[in-house]
Each structure stands twice: as structure tokens, then as C-alpha cells.
Amino acid sequence: MNVDELCAAIAALAACSGAPAPKPGPPPSPPLFELASAPELVTPASSAEVNSAGAEWAPAPLRDGSLLFATDGRGGRGRHDLFVARAAGAGFAPATPLPLTSNVADGHTLGPAIDWADPSILYFTSHRPEAKAGKLDLYRVRYRVRR
Numbered sequence: 516m517n518v519d520e521l522c523a524a525i526a527a528l529a530a531c532s533g534a535p536a537p538k539p540g541p542p543p544s545p546p547l548f549e550l551a552s553a554p555e556l557v558t559p560a561s562s563a564e565v566n567s568a569g570a571e572w573a574p575a576p577l578r579d580g581s582l583l584f585a586t587d588g589r590g591g592r593g594r595h596d597l598f599v600a601r602a603a604g605a606g607f608a609p610a611t612p613l614p615l616t617s618n619v620a621d622g623h624t625l626g627p628a629i630d631w632a633d634p635s636i637l638y639f640t641s642h643r644p645e646a647k648a649g650k651l652d653l654y655r656v657r658y659r660v661r662r
Contacts, residue, residue, distance in 0.1 A: 564607040565600045573626040578634065582607060585625045585639075595623040597639060613658075619643050623651065635659060 565571060569588015576582055580602030587595045589610060600607035623642040630636040638655045646652050 564603075564609050573628075575627045575629055577629065583613075583627045583629075583637075584610075585627060586610075595625055597624050597627050625651075630655070 565582060565584065567586055567588030569586055571584050571586045571588065574582055574584045577599075582600045582602075584598060584600070585595055586598055589596070589598060589612070597613040598610040599613060600610040602608075619641065622644075624639055626638075626640045628638045630638060635657050636655050637658045638653060640651050641654050642651050643654075
């Protein structure tokens with residue numbers, strides 16, 4: 516049986532069942548992003564400043580070259596906190612936790628994202644005592660990078 520015969524058989528089965536024959540849909544959209552290179556670990560010269568024995572995720576580069584990210588491997592107030600590693604030469608200075616308003620005791624603060632329409636706003640996901648909608652909710656805070 517070739518493809519045309521198979522398609523005819525499927526259409527006949529659909530007609531017998533009373534179900535409408537499937538209509539061909541639009542072709543799939545091309546991917547929004549393509550990798551231009553293989554992933555690589557953050558440069559070894561600065562790796563210890565951003566990578567810990569724990570897990571780091573959701574990196575958000577800032578316009579000044581600093582790197583905002585979530586981690587569970589650096590201590591902090593909660594189980595997972597937001598940290599920033601300032602740009603320093605070709606690498607980063609040691610990461611420091613964000614202020615107490617973003618990181619909460621015994622909580623999870625994850626996934627930092629900058630609002631590039633208004634770069635003074637930072638969005639993040641957090642598990643907090645005041646959570647209303649679920650275990651993890653979305654929050655936003657106005658911030659500025661101190662020089």
C-alpha cells in the first residue's frame with residue numbers, strides 16, 4: 516500500500532464512522548531560535564564565581580555585563596535564592612544575594628527575568644508565605660543596579 520492508498524483508506528474509515536475527514540493543517544512554523552554554537556560552561560576564569568556545588572539556573576544577563584541567576588548552592592535566606600555576579604574584566608566578581616525583599620526565608624525564589632520594556636522591573640517566581648494562587652507565584656519588583 517502506498518501513501519495515496521493509505522490516505523484514501525483513512526478517509527474512507529472516517530466517512531464510515533461519521534467523523535469528518537481530517538483537514539490538512541498549515542505547515543509547522545520555523546523555530547524561533549537556532550543554536551549558533553554548542554553550549555559551553557561559563558568561562559573557567561569566572562566559573563567559581565557563578566557555578567557552585569549546588570544547582571544554578573535561569574541566568575539573566577544585565578546590560579552592564581553582570582549576571583543574575585537562581586541557585587541553591589550558596590547559602591542565602593531560602594532554599595533557592597537569586598544572586599548577582601557583577602562583571603569583572605573578562606569574568607565575574609563573586610556572586611552576592613539580592614536584597615531581602617526578593618529572597619525569603621525557607622522559600623524558593625527562581626527564574627529571574629528582566630522586563631526589557633522597562634528594565635527597572637525584575638520578574639521572578641517564588642514560593643512565599645503570602646502566596647495566594649498556588650505554591651509558586653509570579654512576582655515583580657522594581658530594582659536598580661548599584662555602581
